[in-house]
Amino acid sequence: MTTTNDTRGVASQELFERCTQIRQLLAAGNANFHAIGVQYNLIVDTRLAEKAGFKNAPEFLTQQIKELSRSTLVTYGAVARAFSAEVCSQYGVSLLNQLIVYVEAAGVELDANDPSTMLISVPGADGELEEKFFGECTVVDLRKAIQRLRRPTSSAPLPAEVDARAQQCSAALTGYFPQQTGVRVEVRNRKGKAVMSLKDVPLEQMEQIAALLSTALRSSRAA
Structure with a gap:
């Protein structure tokens, strides 16, 4: 045993x-x-x-x-x-690793046997997309393509009622803190959902923050 x-x-x-x-x-x-x-x-x-x-x-x-x-x-x-040893020898580790990341971000199928003809959407300096074969791409091209895919998009607009609530909450907080305090409130559209960020809020004022938000949310629901 x-x-x-x-x-x-x-x-x-x-x-x-x-x-x-x-x-x-x-x-x-x-x-x-x-x-x-x-x-x-x-x-x-x-x-x-x-x-x-x-x-x-x-x-x-x-x-x-x-x-x-x-x-x-x-x-x-x-x-x-x-990838096989042959493909790795042809393209190198950095480029192939970027391709793996791109494929995951883009939701496309990886051609592991012959990635050379896979199309990569590479943004140019003017923002226009250029379709390039992977075999023609540099590591910089792949990084640009990945950054574009990972960039938050506002293509899905916020519903009017959600936008109104977000702006009302933002206005309530912004109005409460004098500009010189450095407290920042930011509302962003993240793929059709409103997200709010608060920065540099004093801990002792968090209770007041909660009360302000509660009031603003009730007012927006009643509107």
Whole structure:
């Protein structure tokens, strides 16, 4: 019967062997990032670090291999999981990682076998969108495309009654605090929903804030 200590010992031996392989791949050059990612994913998927008594794979590996940060390991693993070694060799880790982020943000399907002809909507300096093939894109192009997708949109206008309530609440708070106090009230349209931000409100005045908002909301409902 295998004991817990035996299981931990076997896992620990395999874990350190894979760590040694990663160290050797790293010493051979950055071109091996796909192979490093494969080793990292194996450690994560089999929970090898946990079985050996460590907290998790990133923490163990970053302690053992100082040249690798947690974010780098996660990036290598994500790219290696999504793409073949050949695709990784062709495009590099930075560009492919940006493509993964873009695909998630855009809600489109990833062509992992041949991403070269995937269309990326890249905003230009004038805000106009240019459809570019992934194979023609730079890392900067992908970052611009991702930023555009993540930017809050006001394409869904606020319903009139919601806008009125938001503005009434904002006016009540803005009028209560003298301008020189530095308290700021901001109402934004976040995808058709009104959100309000308060900044630099003194803690001792929070009760009064609640009372002002309650009054403003009751007034807007009655209107």
